[in-house]
Amino acid sequence: MNNYAIILAAGKGTRMKSELPKVLHNVSGITMLEHVFRSVSALKPAKTVTVIGHRAEMVREVLGDQSEFVMQKEQLGTGHAVIMAEEKLADLEGQTLVIAGDTPLITGESLQNLVDYHRSHKNVATILTAEAENPYGYGRIVRNQNEEVTKIVEQKDASDYEQQIKEINTGTYVFDNKQLFEALKKITRNNAQGEYYLTDVISIFKEAGEKIGAYKLFDFNESLGVNDRLALATAEKVMRNRINKDHMLKGITFTDPENTYIDIDVDIAPDVVLEANVTLKGKTKIETGAVLTNGTYIVDSVIGEGAVITHSMIESSQIGKNVTVGPFAHLRPKTVLHEGVHVGNFVEIKGSMLGERTKAGHLTYIGDATVGHDVNFGAGTITVNYDGQNKFKTTIGDHVFVGSNSTLIAPLNINNNALTAAGSTICEDVPADSVAIGRARQVNKEGYALKKPHHPNNQ
Numbered sequence: 001m002n003n004y005a006i007i008l009a010a011g012k013g014t015r016m017k018s019e020l021p022k023v024l025h026n027v028s029g030i031t032m033l034e035h036v037f038r039s040v041s042a043l044k045p046a047k048t049v050t051v052i053g054h055r056a057e058m059v060r061e062v063l064g065d066q067s068e069f070v071m072q073k074e075q076l077g078t079g080h081a082v083i084m085a086e087e088k089l090a091d092l093e094g095q096t097l098v099i100a101g102d103t104p105l106i107t108g109e110s111l112q113n114l115v116d117y118h119r120s121h122k123n124v125a126t127i128l129t130a131e132a133e134n135p136y137g138y139g140r141i142v143r144n145q146n147e148e149v150t151k152i153v154e155q156k157d158a159s160d161y162e163q164q165i166k167e168i169n170t171g172t173y174v175f176d177n178k179q180l181f182e183a184l185k186k187i188t189r190n191n192a193q194g195e196y197y198l199t200d201v202i203s204i205f206k207e208a209g210e211k212i213g214a215y216k217l218f219d220f221n222e223s224l225g226v227n228d229r230l231a232l233a234t235a236e237k238v239m240r241n242r243i244n245k246d247h248m249l250k251g252i253t254f255t256d257p258e259n260t261y262i263d264i265d266v267d268i269a270p271d272v273v274l275e276a277n278v279t280l281k282g283k284t285k286i287e288t289g290a291v292l293t294n295g296t297y298i299v300d301s302v303i304g305e306g307a308v309i310t311h312s313m314i315e316s317s318q319i320g321k322n323v324t325v326g327p328f329a330h331l332r333p334k335t336v337l338h339e340g341v342h343v344g345n346f347v348e349i350k351g352s353m354l355g356e357r358t359k360a361g362h363l364t365y366i367g368d369a370t371v372g373h374d375v376n377f378g379a380g381t382i383t384v385n386y387d388g389q390n391k392f393k394t395t396i397g398d399h400v401f402v403g404s405n406s407t408l409i410a411p412l413n414i415n416n417n418a419l420t421a422a423g424s425t426i427c428e429d430v431p432a433d434s435v436a437i438g439r440a441r442q443v444n445k446e447g448y449a450l451k452k453p454h455h456p457n458n459q
Ligand code: UD1
Pocket: 008, 009, 010, 011, 012, 013, 023, 051, 072, 074, 075, 076, 077, 078, 079, 080, 081, 100, 101, 102, 103, 137, 138, 139, 140, 152, 154, 168, 169, 170, 171, 196, 197, 198, 199, 224, 225, 226, 227
């Protein structure tokens, strides 16, 4: 039997107090909607329909052609939202998973269990539920004296007695597809919020004598529905624990897993060591044996085997084997460091390639440069790559020695084995094997200091 899926993502998310639609807020590096979509994909649905409305185009772009979309122009409630999918699904045989776009922690495995439970019990509707310590805000699962589910009641419609119920509706369900759309014809706006509630189909099925049931999640954390920024932070924390636990089981050392922030798509090899307050974002990849010390922040980069990154920031860059970086280095996009490079404190590099074993130990800016192997940059070297309008390139050969406080004015070529004198301003190409000196000669005025009032002789 075919599976179909409907993801509800049309709401504004008023309680988020945000310009961004709620389902586009990030949890561990991807939007809540993508988390939900990935879990849903575990079921391999024959069709996935996402209901969009508030800032529809923005939401559509996130899933692109992975999903079909239907518009819900006015957000009249979750039941109304599902009705929008009727044109795509109503005449199909099979079962349909309905899930809210704001429940990013529900796993694919739990959805599979829900579908299996639904099938083996031959239900018309099965609700994914959880036991909450504090159920406030969620729809509650009402059961009769035989423990059978009879209805779902929303927080705002719940009696005092019903508010005591701790079993909550996660907002995820499996339905017989055709019967779902039949039942939706009967829902009304007769409730505290004046909305068409999807949850009302449960009592409609029960009253018609259909078989309905609930599959309870083992872990309440999975069911978290994100309605405000407090819940968003909780979701982030739960996801962080999950991600970090996963990495630890795969052989990565964390000195403080509570305070290590790793996006969901980051790839880390065994025997990497991560100290506290390390942040790894986007599509970052860390190879085996690398050590990232406290405070290191890496975005969309590859860190090679055995590299040591000390308290530094790295963006969209590639760092080779056994490279050492930092403390306090900033590697900006398109930096490529080959094996054995050393980049020390207060060094900024952008759009540049440094060959094997090249060193820039202190206080240096390298921008738009191609640098050979075994080059040494003295402290305070600056590539002057920008004239206010255009950017220019610097090319440096192998075994070049750049003296401290050199100003290298691009476009510029410094050829193999050349040397620039400390304090030079270099604005013309330097041939191979030469020494370039571009600074004023020193003049000593003997005895002049004797005239100064600060001289010990004058006090
Ligand atoms: C809903 C459930 C509640 C459950 C909770 C779980 C209903 C009536 N209530 O409440 O029982 O405990 O989820 O998190 O279903 N949406 C639309 N169109 C709309 C309204 C909502 O697409 O017209 C989407 C929202 O974008 C969101 C999802 O549906 O992704 C859930 O809507 P939300 O308003 O957050 O429902 P809750 O009040 O949390």
